[in-house]
Amino acid sequence: MSAEAVHVLNRLAFGPAPGDLARVQRLSIDGYIRQQLHPHTIPIPQAFSERVRSWPTLTMTPVELFMQYGPRRAPGAPKDPAAMKAARQRARVIVQEGVQARLYRAIEGPRQLQEVMTDFWFNHFNVFSGKGLDYLWTVAYEQEAIRPYTMGRFRDLLGATAKHPAMLFFLDNWLNTGVGTPGARGHFDGLNENYAREVMELHTLGVNGGYTQHDVTELARIFTGWGLAKPGAHFARRARPLGGRFFRPFFPAPIAPPAFEAVSPTGFFFDASRHDFGDKQFLGRTIRGRGIGEGEEALDILAHHPATARHLSFQLAQFFVADEPPPALVARLADSYQHSDGNIGAVLAALFASREFRDPACYGAKFKTPYQYVVSAVRALGIDPRNTRPLAGTLFLLGMPLYGCPTPDGYKNTQEAWLNPDGLMRRLSFATALGTGHLRLEQAPGWNDPELKLAMADSRPAPAPAMAAPDRDELARTLGNRFSHSTAQAVFAAPAQLQSALILGSPEFMRR
Amino acid sequence: MERREFLRNGLVLGAGGLLVLGPGGWAARAASTGPGNSPRLIVIFLRGAVDGLNVVVPHGDSVYYELRPNIAVPASQVLDLDGHFALSPALSALMPLWRDRTLAFVEACGSPDPTRSHFDAQDYMETGTPGVKTTSTGWMNRVLAELPAPHSPTQALNLGPTPPRILSGPQPVANLATGRAAAQPIALDRPLVNSSFARMYEGRDPLSAAFQEGVAARRRLLAELQQDMTVAAGGAPLPNQGFTQDATRLGQLMRRDPTIRLAFLALSGWDTHVNQGAASGQLANHLRPLGQGLITLIGAMGPAYRESVIVVISEFGRTVHENGNGGTDHGHANVMWVMGGPVRGGKVYGSWPGLGAEQLYQGRDLAVTTDFRAPLCSILGTHLKLSQDALGRVFPDYRGRGVQLLSA
Numbered sequence: 023m024s025a026e027a028v029h030v031l032n033r034l035a036f037g038p039a040p041g042d043l044a045r046v047q048r049l050s051i052d053g054y055i056r057q058q059l060h061p062h063t064i065p066i067p068q069a070f071s072e073r074v075r076s077w078p079t080l081t082m083t084p085v086e087l088f089m090q091y092g093p094r095r096a097p098g099a100p101k102d103p104a105a106m107k108a109a110r111q112r113a114r115v116i117v118q119e120g121v122q123a124r125l126y127r128a129i130e131g132p133r134q135l136q137e138v139m140t141d142f143w144f145n146h147f148n149v150f151s152g153k154g155l156d157y158l159w160t161v162a163y164e165q166e167a168i169r170p171y172t173m174g175r176f177r178d179l180l181g182a183t184a185k186h187p188a189m190l191f192f193l194d195n196w197l198n199t200g201v202g203t204p205g206a207r208g209h210f211d212g213l214n215e216n217y218a219r220e221v222m223e224l225h226t227l228g229v230n231g232g233y234t235q236h237d238v239t240e241l242a243r244i245f246t247g248w249g250l251a252k253p254g255a256h257f258a259r260r261a262r263p264l265g266g267r268f269f270r271p272f273f274p275a276p277i278a279p280p281a282f283e284a285v286s287p288t289g290f291f292f293d294a295s296r297h298d299f300g301d302k303q304f305l306g307r308t309i310r311g312r313g314i315g316e317g318e319e320a321l322d323i324l325a326h327h328p329a330t331a332r333h334l335s336f337q338l339a340q341f342f343v344a345d346e347p348p349p350a351l352v353a354r355l356a357d358s359y360q361h362s363d364g365n366i367g368a369v370l371a372a373l374f375a376s377r378e379f380r381d382p383a384c385y386g387a388k389f390k391t392p393y394q395y396v397v398s399a400v401r402a403l404g405i406d407p408r409n410t411r412p413l414a415g416t417l418f419l420l421g422m423p424l425y426g427c428p429t430p431d432g433y434k435n436t437q438e439a440w441l442n443p444d445g446l447m448r449r450l451s452f453a454t455a456l457g458t459g460h461l462r463l464e465q466a467p468g469w470n471d472p473e474l475k476l477a478m479a480d481s482r483p484a485p486a487p488a489m490a491a492p493d494r495d496e497l498a499r500t501l502g503n504r505f506s507h508s509t510a511q512a513v514f515a516a517p518a519q520l521q522s523a524l525i526l527g528s529p530e531f532m533r534r
Numbered sequence: 535m536e537r538r539e540f541l542r543n544g545l546v547l548g549a550g551g552l553l554v555l556g557p558g559g560w561a562a563r564a565a566s567t568g569p570g571n572s573p574r575l576i577v578i579f580l581r582g583a584v585d586g587l588n589v590v591v592p593h594g595d596s597v598y599y600e601l602r603p604n605i606a607v608p609a610s611q612v613l614d615l616d617g618h619f620a621l622s623p624a625l626s627a628l629m630p631l632w633r634d635r636t637l638a639f640v641e642a643c644g645s646p647d648p649t650r651s652h653f654d655a656q657d658y659m660e661t662g663t664p665g666v667k668t669t670s671t672g673w674m675n676r677v678l679a680e681l682p683a684p685h686s687p688t689q690a691l692n693l694g695p696t697p698p699r700i701l702s703g704p705q706p707v708a709n710l711a712t713g714r715a716a717a718q719p720i721a722l723d724r725p726l727v728n729s730s731f732a733r734m735y736e737g738r739d740p741l742s743a744a745f746q747e748g749v750a751a752r753r754r755l756l757a758e759l760q761q762d763m764t765v766a767a768g769g770a771p772l773p774n775q776g777f778t779q780d781a782t783r784l785g786q787l788m789r790r791d792p793t794i795r796l797a798f799l800a801l802s803g804w805d806t807h808v809n810q811g812a813a814s815g816q817l818a819n820h821l822r823p824l825g826q827g828l829i830t831l832i833g834a835m836g837p838a839y840r841e842s843v844i845v846v847i848s849e850f851g852r853t854v855h856e857n858g859n860g861g862t863d864h865g866h867a868n869v870m871w872v873m874g875g876p877v878r879g880g881k882v883y884g885s886w887p888g889l890g891a892e893q894l895y896q897g898r899d900l901a902v903t904t905d906f907r908a909p910l911c912s913i914l915g916t917h918l919k920l921s922q923d924a925l926g927r928v929f930p931d932y933r934g935r936g937v938q939l940l941s942a
Contacts (some may be wrong), residue, residue, distance in 0.1 A: 194807045197859040209809060212858020216807045219650070219864070229651050235896065238650075419715055421695025428802050429581070431653055441740060442697045443748030444709030447722050450731050450745075454721035512734035520730050527731060529741050 026051055028502040029385045032534035033342055034058050034374070035134030037398030040500045055374045058135035059173065059367055070130060077119040080165060084187045084289040085251070087158045091116060113158060117151050120161030121424045125410040128397045139172035139366075140164065141393060142341055145432030147183040147225060149192040151425040156188050160425045163188035166288060176334065176364040177325040180225060184217075184321060185290040187250050193217035193430060200246040200298030210296055218242035220430045226324040228333030233305060240302045244309060244316045247297030251289050331359040338369060343379055344387050345436040351378045386533040389437035392420035394534060395449060399456055399526050402500050403492045405463050412461045416452045420445055450527045457523025459491040494521040505530055572792040573841050573876070573917050576784075576831075577674065577700065579798070580824075580848040581656060582805035585862050586869035587854065587900065588817055589625065590639050590882065594618035597889040601855045604812070605862070611813040615639075619882045624818035627825035631832075631873055635880035636839075640870040640909050642884050644850055644902040650864035652805070655849035659906060660700035662929045673928050674796055675703030677914060680924040686793035687750035693780050693799035701798055708751035710787075712780050712799075717759040723752070758790050759783065777801060777827035785834025788842070795918075804848065808861040828873070840875030843913050847871075847906065853898050854889055866899035870909060876917050883909070907932045 027046040031038045034055065046054045057063055074080065079087065088094075091113035093106050128137045144164055151160035167186040171179035183189050190196040195217035199210040206212065218241035223229045292314040299311040305323060309316050324330060335355035339347030354376070355369050362368035373379055390398065396413050407413065417423050420440075427433050434440075455461045494513070498505070505513070509528045513521050525531065592598050593609045594617060612620035613629055619641070621628065631637035647664035649655050658664040662673030678690055690707045692698060701707045710716050721727050728749065735745035780799065788794050803820055810817045828846075832839050851868035867887075873879065887893050887901040895901040907929045914920045914928060 194859065197808055199858050201858065206858070209859050214807055214857055214859050214861070215863050223651050229654055235650065419695065419711065429652070437740070438702065439696065441744055442709050443744045443751055444711065445695065446741065446744045447748040447752055448720060451720035451722045454727050508737070509734055512730065515733055516730040517726065520727065524730060524734060528734060529739070532741060
C-alpha cells in the first residue's frame, strides 16, 4: 500500500508532503484518485485563498493589464524610449507575481492534480512571456485559458487558447488577414500561417496527423480576422463603452460593421473586415464561408478528429506512465477520448485505473523535470515558500524557466530531455542548499534585496543557514522511507548536517 | 563573377553540392603556427529558421526584389560578394573573413525532407537522418565515437543548460551554462559535499554516469575558466551581453584546451513571421550581434581558429514571397555558413536553382540543390579525417558523399 501511495502521489501530485501518505492511506488509493479528479470536492483553506488573492495582477484581464502596464502613448505623440523602458520595468511585476503564484499553488495547493494538469496543458499550449506583448498576457493566459479547463472538455480548452490574446499574439494569428479584404492594410496585409500550422501539429492532430500544406493554408484563411481589440481613448467616439472602458480594433476598419459588442474582456475581437469570406476546403471537407463560425467549425473538427484523440492520449500516457508509453494503453485512452466527447477527466480516469499505470514496474519510471524536482523537494520538507525567487532562479539554471519556453512545443518531460551531467550537478547543489537550510524560502520577498538577487541568479546558499536543517528522519518518513541499500549507506556515511540534502539528491528522489 | 560562370562552376565543382576544404592550404597554415594537431568543429544552430535570402542576398536576381517589395535588402545597401550574391549589411563584421578567404557559403542547402515543422526539421538535421524519426543519437555524438582516442570529458562541449539532440548519444558530452553562471562555484564544488554524493552515484546506471561525467568535466572546465578570467582575458572583464559573452568564453576554452574537439550552441529568435525588416529591423537586429559574436569567438580562439571549422545552420529557409505581415513563413532551402582556417573561402558554393515560378519548390520556396550532409561530409572527412566507413556510420543513409571532396 505504501509503495502504491507514493506512486500516486508522485504522479497525481508533485510528490508527498508531510502527512500526505497517511492521508492517501485513509482515503484508499482509489478514493484519493477520485477526489483529485474532482477538484471542487477538495476544500481550499482560507489562508491559501488569501495568499493567492495577495497577488493583484493575477486576476486582471488582458485588457486591464494592457491599460495599466502596456506601452501606451497618446496618438501622434513621439516615441519616448525612456518612458517605454520604465513601463516595461513596471510590468515585470506581472510575471513575478505569476511565478510566485504558480510555485505557491504547486507546492501548497491541496488540489494537486489540478496543479499537475496546469503544468501539463500550459506546456501543451505553450506561450512565451518573452515575445512582444506576451509579457503582459502570459500569466493571465494560464488563469483564463488553461486553469478552468484542465479536466473538462478538450474542445473548451482548445477554444479558450485559440481566442486568448497571449496565443493570438504568440503565434501571430492576430495579424492573419484575408488577401484583398477591405481591412487589409499595413502589416495586416495577407495570410500568416503560423498558428494554423502549430494548432494542427502541436495542439491537436500531431505532426503525422494527416494534414497537408494545403490544409495549413486553408486553415489560415479560416482564421483570418481573429484578432485583438485595443483599448484607446481617442477612438472613444467610435466605440461603445464596455465594462467602463473603451475599445477599438487594433486598426480602425471603416467598412466593418460596428462590432464592438464582440469585444470580450479577454481582448479577443473578430474583425470581419479582415476575414476571407470564401469557401474553404479543409481536411477533405467544405467549410462554408460565413465568418467567425468557420473557425469554430474547424476547431470542432480538430477536437473530434481521431488523430487528435491519439496524439493527446500519447502525450498524457507519456507524461503519466512512461517515456515510451505502451501502445495498447494509448489506443484504449484514445477510445475513451472518442467515447466521452473528448472529456479530459474521463481519459485521466481511464489512465489512472489502467493496469499499465498501476503496474509496480511503472513506479519511479519517470525522471522528474526540473519543475517537478524543485516543487517536490520543497513540498517534501513542508516549507511554506514565501520567497520563491531561489526556486525560480534554479529553474532558470536548469533550463526550465517558468513562462520562459520560447518555442510553441513547450518543455518536454522525458529523461532524454533533462538528464545531463551539468543539470545533475546543479540539482544536487540545489538539494544541498535546500537540505542544509541555506535557502531563504521562508522570508517574504524583497525584490531588490541584492542578496536575494544573488540567490535568484544561482541559488547559492546564504552564508549562514537561513533556517534549521530539515530533520532526516522526518523527511524519510514523508517520502515513505523507501531507499535502496546504496542510497541508505551513502546517507548514513555523510555528516549529519548533509543527510537531508543527500536524501533530496538521491536517485530515488530524482525519479517519480 | 558572372552568374553564368557561377552556375557552371557550381555544377562542375558541385555535382550536388560541395565545399572545398584545401588540406594543402590548411596544412601550410597550421605548420606556420606550430604543432596544432587537433582539428575542431563548432556548430551553431539558428533555431526557428533564419531567412537565408536576407542573409546572403541574391541581389543579382530581380525576382528577389519583385517577390519581396517591403522586406528585400536594397541592392544599394548590400555588401557584394561575387556579383550575384551579397551579404546583409547587418553582417558587415564578417566581411574581413570573406576577404581573408576563410568564409564561404553554400547556397540552396538543406534537408531533402519536405517537412515545414520546426521541430521535425531540427530533429532531422540533428540526427542526420532526414525522414527517419527513430534515430536515437545525434550526428555529432556519432562523430565523437569516430575520433581517435584518448577521449576527454570535455571532448565535446554544449553551451546551454540542456544537451541538444545533435549531441545526444553514448559518448560523454560536457555542458557549460551560458552567461554569468558558467564560471560561478556551486555547492557541489565543495569537497565534502562532492564526496558524499560520489558515494551515492558510484554505479554504472545512467544517473551515476551523468554524475561522474559532470564532476570530471566541471573540474576541468572550471579550472580553465578561472584561469581564463584572470590571465587570458588580460584582466579585462568579459563583455556582458548574451552571445558575445558565451562566444568569448567558448573561444578561450578552445584555445586553452586542445582536447575540445566539438562544440555546439544554439541561438533562437529567427522565426520571423511578422515585421522582419530589411537592411535594418528585427532580423538585422538579430544578425548584427551574431556577426559580432562570431568575430569575438574567432578572436578569442586565437591560433586555434586556423585548425577550426565553424558551421552555421538552420532547420529550413523561409518563403521567397513575403507574407501579409511583413514577414516570411516556413520554407525549404537555406544557406549554410562555413568559416575557419581550413576553409577555402571567399566563395559561394552550391548551385543556385533560381527564383522563377517554375524553379521554386512547391511554387513557393527555394529548392534544395545541396543536401546539408554534403558539406558536412566534406568537413568531417577532410578536416576531422574521418574515413569513408566512418562517414557511413555518422550519416548512415546518405549516399552522396565521396565525389565532392577535393584534396588539393
